[in-house]
Amino acid sequence: MHFETDVLVIGAGGAGMYAAIEAARGGARVLIADRSLIGRGGATIMAQMTVAVAVGEEVPDHWEHHYADTLAAGRGLCDPDLARLLCEEGPEVIREMDAWGVGWARTEGKTGPMKQAFAPGHDRPRCVYVDFLNTGPAVSKTLRTRLIRMPEIRRIGDLLVTELVLRDRKCVGATALHLATGGPVTISAAATVVATGGLTRLYQRNSASANMSGDGYALCLAAGAELVDMEFVQFFPIGHLAPRLIGMDPIMWDPFRYKLGGRLLNGNREGFVEKYGAVDNGKYVVTRDLATYAIIKEVEAGRGSPHGGAWLSFEHCSEAELRAAGGPVIDRLAKNGIDLTKQAIEVAPIAHYHMGGVRADTSMATRVPGLYVAGEAVGGANGANRLSGNAITEALVFGRKAGRSAAARAKSAGKARAGEAAFRESAARLNEGNATRDLNPAAMIEELQALMQKEAGPFRTGEGLARALGRIAAMSESLPAVKPPAGKPYDTELADWLDLSTMLSAARCVASSALTRTESRGAHQREDFPGMDPAWQKNQVIA
Secondary structure (H helix, E strand, C coil): CEEEEEEEEECCCHHHHHHHHHHHHCCCCEEEECCCCCCCCCCHHHCCCCEECCCCCCCCCCHHHHHHHHHHHCCCCCCHHHHHHHHHHHHHHHHHHHHCCCCCCECCCCCCCECCECCCCCCCCCEECCCCCCHHHHHHHHHHHHHHCCCCEEEECCEEEEEEEEECCEEEEEEEEECCCCEEEEEEEEEEEECCCCCHHHCCCECCCCCCCCHHHHHHHHHCCCEECCCCEEEEEEEEEECCCCCCCCCCHHHHHHHHCCEEECCCCCECHHHHCCCCCCCCCCCHHHHHHHHHHHHHCCCCCCCCCEEEECCCCCHHHHHHHHCHHHHHHHHCCCCCCCCCEEEEEEEEEECCEECCCCCCECCCCCEEECHHHECCCCCCCCCCCHHHHHHHHHHHHHHHHHHHHHHHHCCCCCCHHHHHHHHHHHHCCCCCCCCCHHHHHHHHHHHHHHHCCCCECHHHHHHHHHHHHHHHHHCHHHCCCCCCCCCHHHHHHHHHHHHHHHHHHHHHHHHHCCCCECCECECCECCCCHHHCCCCEEC
């Protein structure tokens, strides 16, 4: 199958949908492609908390204050232009979403000022939300509803993009595997937007959807774009571990802990963070990096909880206190068989967000003509550590900007598009393969996730990172000879092989950048280089 369009958007989370909407408003014909259902995958739909934006309605505010907090969180490594774009245009996109009916919480019915919640790292209450459980789902539903009403946008799911296609060093579209039929699909476009999210699936424990494999980074790097800040992976210290929790955000415990003073206990039911230089006393005063370090060290010492984390207990709280803090969350927990007045839950550090990504300017253009990026695929705005609440703001602001820029490029290109012949080689590569292979890519993905969790996780050493790079190289060398050929409908082995290939590429970038940065800064923590080094106040670029 071959398609031609003005703008191709790869990825249909918050950033991708906003990019498609804005490109269509700019007069472009748009094709939005995703490996899952349009508007129902990615990270935005999973977010159940708050959105950082200086609307200044309930509390006086200005984007410059938000900007100052973003720079401070980034530990000197934020791209100032991208960070400014995020903060300055944030209020505008939030108000546009409000006009589209997203339903931001308000102080007085449906017409009062937007409520603004406080989040760590901000100088004042700034974050808007829908409600405790539904901010991300409401944002996704609003964009999806808007999207499907626009006839200029064609939506195609079940497409796993395998290659960005170049002609004369310009991006002219992409080749993809159609999962339902097993056949190649080629898409010719005047402009392409990559909005595929982050890479937290590289880790054994993560808060992301299953398709956050770093494929956008690998696609753009192979096409000639640059990557920046790849060592900075944000880990959330008290991600949900056990018992099983369905339909709820694994990082949901943060507001509970700072509202109610949830107690962190080791496997012996003892408080432990004080042993690592913190004063907790049942209050939420421990920083994320220290809490992460303390939990990991207790597990290493054999004092972890049964599933390899720590206990988080609210058993000292009454049901009335819990309901006042969480409202309907308590009922949702009950449906999962969890009664916080009678049982502790297990938590552990989980990979939550990636600060690095594809290097782009404020138009979201990469150095490859015709190639744009949006959302978490963009690197640099958040520096070494993302400020709480900036993720959805980034998705919306950067998505809108990328769509606008892509539409302008398509308009300047006129009707000229690369023909089907430009895609023959990439389609042929997808069809090639070894039918007599002996490889289990799903097992290798699990091995890679365990390797990254251990050696390139929250706390790293030079020896561990070198071991990781050695194993990544060995796994990469084994792949080409055992690639399954395309052609089978719903070929999970081929999909796993393709995922493994991009995950190895992304993992190599993370581990090599982490090995080179001989300091600890923000989310990058080296146990063998524990201090922040002024000489390392610079960004690492991979080309």
